[in-house]
Amino acid sequence: xxxxxxxxxxxxxxxxxxxxxxxxxxxxxxxxxxxxxxxxxxxxxxxxxxxxxxxxxxxxxxxxxxxxxx
Amino acid sequence: xxxxxxxxxxxxxxxxxxxxxxxxxxxxxxxxxxxxxxxxxxxxxxxxxxxxxxxxxxxxxxxxxxxxxxxxxxxxxxxxxxxxxxxxxxxxxxxxxxxxxxxxxxxxxxxxxxxxxxxxxxxxxxxxxxxxxxxxxxxxxxxxxxxxxxxxxxxxxxxxxxxxxxxxxxxxxxxxxxxxxxxxxxxxxxxxxxxxxxxxxxxxxxxxxxxxxxxxxxxxxxxxxxxxxxxxxxxxxxxxxxxxxxxxxxxxxxxxxxxxxxxxxxxxxxxxxxxxxxxxxxxxxxxxxxxxxxxxxxxxxxxxxxxxxxxxxxxxxxxxxxxxxxxxxxxxxxxxxxxxxxxxxxxxxxxxxxxxxxxxxxxxxxxxxxxxxxxxxxxxxxxxxxxxxxxxxxxxxxxxxxxxxxx
Numbered sequence: 001x002x003x004x005x006x007x008x009x010x011x012x013x014x015x016x017x018x019x020x021x022x023x024x025x026x027x028x029x030x031x032x033x034x035x036x037x038x039x040x041x042x043x044x045x046x047x048x049x050x051x052x053x054x055x056x057x058x059x060x061x062x063x064x065x066x067x068x069x070x
Numbered sequence: 071x072x073x074x075x076x077x078x079x080x081x082x083x084x085x086x087x088x089x090x091x092x093x094x095x096x097x098x099x100x101x102x103x104x105x106x107x108x109x110x111x112x113x114x115x116x117x118x119x120x121x122x123x124x125x126x127x128x129x130x131x132x133x134x135x136x137x138x139x140x141x142x143x144x145x146x147x148x149x150x151x152x153x154x155x156x157x158x159x160x161x162x163x164x165x166x167x168x169x170x171x172x173x174x175x176x177x178x179x180x181x182x183x184x185x186x187x188x189x190x191x192x193x194x195x196x197x198x199x200x201x202x203x204x205x206x207x208x209x210x211x212x213x214x215x216x217x218x219x220x221x222x223x224x225x226x227x228x229x230x231x232x233x234x235x236x237x238x239x240x241x242x243x244x245x246x247x248x249x250x251x252x253x254x255x256x257x258x259x260x261x262x263x264x265x266x267x268x269x270x271x272x273x274x275x276x277x278x279x280x281x282x283x284x285x286x287x288x289x290x291x292x293x294x295x296x297x298x299x300x301x302x303x304x305x306x307x308x309x310x311x312x313x314x315x316x317x318x319x320x321x322x323x324x325x326x327x328x329x330x331x332x333x334x335x336x337x338x339x340x341x342x343x344x345x346x347x348x349x350x351x352x353x354x355x356x357x358x359x360x361x362x363x364x365x366x367x368x369x370x371x372x373x374x375x376x377x378x379x380x381x382x383x384x385x386x387x388x389x390x391x392x393x394x395x396x397x398x399x400x401x402x403x404x405x406x407x408x409x410x411x412x413x414x415x416x417x418x419x420x421x422x423x424x425x426x427x428x429x430x431x432x433x434x435x436x437x438x439x440x441x442x443x444x445x446x447x448x449x450x451x452x453x454x455x456x457x458x459x460x461x462x463x464x465x466x467x468x469x470x471x472x473x474x475x476x477x
Contacts, residue, residue, distance in 0.1 A: 036425075037426045037428075055408050058401065065398055
C-alpha cells in the first residue's frame with residue numbers, strides 16, 4: 001500500500017511536472033508538446049488504474065470497519 | 071465294701087448270729103455308714119498344713135474346743151482358689167471317713183468356704199500379698215482404641231448390665247453377654263468358664279468387661295478368688311473389671327487392665343476409646359472452616375481480580391474504540407486523499423487536453439510560423455509577401471502573406 005501510494009505520489013509528481021512544462025512554454029513545441037501529452041496520458045491512465053485499486057481496497061476496509069462497529 | 075459277717079443290732083444274740091468284722095471291713099462298714107450326703111461343718115481352722123498328698127487341718131469348735139480332723143485332696147484345694155490359714159472360720163462340706171492305716175476318724179473335705187468378714191478379710195489380705203509379690207498388679211495393658219466388640223461377663227438380671235448399656239454411646243457396639251452368677255463363692259465356676267469361653271471362642275473381642283454391683287467381702291468372694299484373678303490376668307483379651315465395693319478393692323480389679331469403680335464408668339471408658347476420632351472430627355471441622363475461609367478469601371480475590379481485569383478490558387476496549395475511530399478517521403483522510411488525487415488527475419487531464427496542440431489542430435486551428443520556425447503569435451510579426459508555414463491537422467502547408475488586416 002505504501003509502495004503503491006509512493007508510486008501514485010511519483011506519478012502525480014511527474015504529471016505535475018508535465019503540466020508545469022506546458023505552463024512554462026512560451027512557444028509550443030508541437031512535437032515535444034505532443035510527447036508530453038502522450039506521457040501525461042499514460043501517467044493519467046496508470047494513475048487511474050492504481051487509484052481504482054486503492055479505492056477498491058479503501059472501500060473494502062471501510063465496509064469491514066462498518067461491520068465491526070455493528 | 072466289706073460285707074458284715076453277721077448282724078445283731080438289738081443285742082439279742084440268741085437268734086441272730088454275731089457280727090464279726092475284720093478290722094478293715096469294720097472300718098469300711100463304718101465309713102459306709104457315715105456316708106451321709108450334704109454334710110456341712112463349720113469351725114475354726116487349726117493346724118493348717120499343706121502337703122503334696124493333701125491338706126491336713128482341724129476344725130475347732132469355738133464353744134467347747136471339740137476338734138475334727140480334716141483332710142482335703144490337693145486337687146480340691148487347688149480348685150478352691152483361696153488361701154486359708156489358722157484361725158479362719160470356715161464351712162466345710164464332704165463326708166466323714168476313717169483313715170484305715172491309722173484307724174483315725176477324719177472329715178474328707180470336698181468343699182470349703184470362708185465364713186465371716188474376718189476370715190474373708192484375712193484370705194483377701196493373704197492373696198493380695200501373694201499376688202502383689204508375684205507382680206500381677208504391675209502389668210497394665212493399653213485399652214485398645216476404637217473398641218467395637220465387647221464381651222460382658224455379669225448377671226443378665228442385675229441393674230448393672232442396664233447401667234452399662236445405658237451409658238454406652240450409640241456407636242454400633244457389638245456387645246456379647248455371658249450370663250453368670252456373680253454372688254458369693256459359687257460364682258467362681260461361671261466366671262472362670264466365661265473368661266475362658268471368650269478367649270477361646272471370641273478371641274477377636276476388643277475388651278472383656280467383668281462387672282457386678284457393690285457388696286460385702288462375702289458377696290464378692292468370687293472376685294477375690296485366686297483362680298478368677300489369675301484367669302483375668304491370663305486373659306489375652308484386655309480386661310475392664312468394674313466391681314462395686316465398700317472398702318477393699320476386689321483383687322480381680324487389681325489385676326485387670328482397667329478398674330473403673332462402676333459399670334457406668336466402664337461404659338464411659340469404652341466410649342472414651344473413640345475420643346481420638348472425636349478429635350479427628352474436630353480437626354476435620356477446623357479444616358473445613360479453614361478451607362471455607364480460604365475459599366472465601368479466594369472468592370474475594372477472584373472478584374477483585376475480575377473487576378481489575380474488567381477495568382483493563384474496558385480500557386482496552388475503549389482504546390480499541392479510540393483506535394477504531396482513529397482508523398476510521400485515517401480512512402476518511404485516505405478517502406479524501408483519493409478524491410483529491412482524482413480531482414488532480416481530472417484537472418491534469420483537462421489541462422493536458424487543453425494544451426494538446428493536436429487537439430486544436432483537429433478543431434480547425436492552425437499554428438503559423440515563419441520559415442525559421444518561429445511561432446507567429448502577433449499580426450505585427452508578418453509582412454506582405456512573406457512566406458509562412460501553417461501547421462494544420464494532418465500536416466503543414468506553405469503560404470504567402472497577401473493581405474494584412476490589423477484590428
